[in-house]
Amino acid sequence: MKLFAPSAAPALDLVDIYGQAIPIGGTGRRTLLSFFRDAACPFCNFRIYELTHHHASLAALGLDIVAVFGSGQAEVLHFVARHPRPFRVAADPVGASHLRYGIERSFWRKLKAVVTRVPTLLRGLRIVGLAGLNTNNLLPADFLIDEDGRIVEAYYGSDAGDRIPLERVELFLARGLMRRGVPAGTTATAASTRPTGPVQSAG
Numbered sequence: 001m002k003l004f005a006p007s008a009a010p011a012l013d014l015v016d017i018y019g020q021a022i023p024i025g026g027t028g029r030r031t032l033l034s035f036f037r038d039a040a041c042p043f044c045n046f047r048i049y050e051l052t053h054h055h056a057s058l059a060a061l062g063l064d065i066v067a068v069f070g071s072g073q074a075e076v077l078h079f080v081a082r083h084p085r086p087f088r089v090a091a092d093p094v095g096a097s098h099l100r101y102g103i104e105r106s107f108w109r110k111l112k113a114v115v116t117r118v119p120t121l122l123r124g125l126r127i128v129g130l131a132g133l134n135t136n137n138l139l140p141a142d143f144l145i146d147e148d149g150r151i152v153e154a155y156y157g158s159d160a161g162d163r164i165p166l167e168r169v170e171l172f173l174a175r176g177l178m179r180r181g182v183p184a185g186t187t188a189t190a191a192s193t194r195p196t197g198p199v200q201s202a203g
Contacts, residue, residue, distance in 0.1 A: 002102040005151045009033070009143065010100050014066075016088045017073055017081055022066055025149020030176050031064045032169055033143040035103050039071035039079040039091075042124025042132035043113060043161035044140070048080055049127065054166060055086045061173040064088070070095050070138050079128050098138060104156065105137040113160035120161050135160075144172045 003010070014022040024033060034051075036044040051058075051065055058065070065087035069076050072093040081089055092098065114121060125132045140157035142164040152172060155164040 002104075002156060003143070003151060003154050005144075005153050007151050009145045009149050009151050012068075012097050012100065014068065014090045014092070014097060016090050017076055020088075022088050022090060024066065025145050025147070027064060028147055029062050029064050030147060030173060031066060031143075031145040032058075032164075033066050033101075033145055034068070034163075035098055035101060035138075035141045035143075036067060036069045037138040037140060037160060038136045039069050039075040040128045040131040041135045041160070042121050042128055043117065044069070044124070045079065045127040045132070046120050046124040047140075047163050048085070049123075050166070051087065052083075052085060058166075058169065058173070059086070061170070062176055063169070063173055066090065068092055068097050070098055070136065079131070095138075101141060101143065102156075103141050104139045106139055107137045109139055109158065110135070110137050110160040112158075113162070116159070117161040144169065146176065 009025050012022070012024055014024075016022055024031060034047070036047070038044075048067065051067070055065065067080075067085075067087065068090045069080065069092065071091055073091040076089060076091040090097075095103075139160060140163055142155040143151055144153040144164070146152050153164070153168070157163060
């Protein structure tokens with residue numbers, strides 16, 4: 001069943017690929033909890049590239065990123081974490097986390113992404129190779145979770161490559177800064193340091 005905002009983010013019994021526990025909420029920082037398909041998914045790996053590229057500026061605005069893959073640890077280490085990632089990455093091969101957050105499956109919506117997101121598909125295939133042509137039918141989803149562990153926005157991808165736009169993540173962070181009484185100029189200054197690069201806006 002899909003989750004909706006506002007609601008409490010379900011607790012997850014998760015550890016990252018290095019065995020460290022991953023708390024969701026209650027850390028004093030805001031969280032982007034991203035559910036990915038399998039570790040060889042080309043759309044997923046391009047999104048990981050984006051998040052890695054923009055991590056410094058997002059973290060400066062108070063964001064923690066947690067990426068959960070529906071693959072085993074060995075696959076995640078091989079495809080996703082062969083380069084160091086500045087955020088937490090978890091492997092959930094049985095999909096318990098995906099199930100708890102209402103992540104859907106659809107062959108046809110996977111095919112839709114292959115047909116309509118060719119540039120992103122090709123960029124992702126450059127990262128994972130031909131293994132990216134044999135992936136599961138999980139769909140992506142992103143959840144913006146506040147400092148108190150409450151879901152502020154639930155974004156379920158309409159196809160295998162549809163992710164929450166980074167601009168919406170930045171707005172979520174800006175609202176968090178204002179809630180804590182940080183001057184708006186601080187937000188603008190931090191955001192202006194975000195490196196430029198290829199960005200695939202979702203939806």
